[in-house]
Amino acid sequence: DAxxxxxxxxxxxxxxQEVTMRCQPILGHNTVFWYRQTMMQxxxxxxxxxxxxxxxxxxxxxxxxxxxxxxxxLATLKIQPxxxxxxxxxxxxxxxxxxxxxxxxxxxxxxxxxxxxVL
Amino acid sequence: QKEVEQNSxxxxxPEGAIASLNCTYSDRGSQSFFxxxxxxxxxxxxxxxxxxxxxxxxxxxxxxLNKASQYVSLLIRDSQPSDSATYLCxxxxxxxxxxxxxxxxxxxxx
Numbered sequence: 014d015a016x017x018x019x020x021x022x023x024x025x026x027x028x029x030q031e032v033t034m035r036c037q038p039i040l041g042h043n044t045v046f047w048y049r050q051t052m053m054q055x056x057x058x059x060x061x062x063x064x065x066x067x068x069x070x071x072x073x074x075x076x077x078x079x080x081x082x083x084x085x086x087l088a089t090l091k092i093q094p095x096x097x098x099x100x101x102x103x104x105x106x107x108x109x110x111x112x113x114x115x116x117x118x119x120x121x122x123x124x125x126x127x128x129x130x131v132l
Numbered sequence: 133q134k135e136v137e138q139n140s141x142x143x144x145x146p147e148g149a150i151a152s153l154n155c156t157y158s159d160r161g162s163q164s165f166f167x168x169x170x171x172x173x174x175x176x177x178x179x180x181x182x183x184x185x186x187x188x189x190x191x192x193x194x195x196x197l198n199k200a201s202q203y204v205s206l207l208i209r210d211s212q213p214s215d216s217a218t219y220l221c222x223x224x225x226x227x228x229x230x231x232x233x234x235x236x237x238x239x240x241x242x
Contacts, residue, residue: 056176119181
């Protein structure tokens, strides 16, 4: 059963601490997205990767957030230092971008999310 | 800035009725359109995708696309209480990211 796996599922931390969230995309998918969801803002794109290369991270606060894909089976999102306003559910999603003319991603598969609470 | 707009709801319909959800988008270059369903506390899951103008039916769900009006809708026939969820419209163009709307909360009343 192919699925996107995220860890941790829940994280409570103190302001100023470092937080690392991990995502294992579906095997064979070449595009990975990080989203943040809050009641007020809905789903916000933070960053996305294609073939492990970062394509867009304009939605991410650069001073404290960083996203990487050290290999095809792992994507990470790091917050350092964390702040209470970072409290949200962070979703990772993966998909397969087409080759040739229609290069957009078809269906996105979401992980179950990492719920972050920064006190 | 690319935008996707939806009425936030809640949209309440009685069981067995047709629920109509609407979405507009700003980028005329958008090529792919999706409807995701998200139950409270869960992750979004795809229920429909549509790429061409017109209607696409899948069971009780029908997606409608009008690129000239930059409008996409989702109809749910014979609505069931289990359809109560937030419905997210998503738009994608060639090689670009997915932009999601804020979602419409649907409540189907028994």
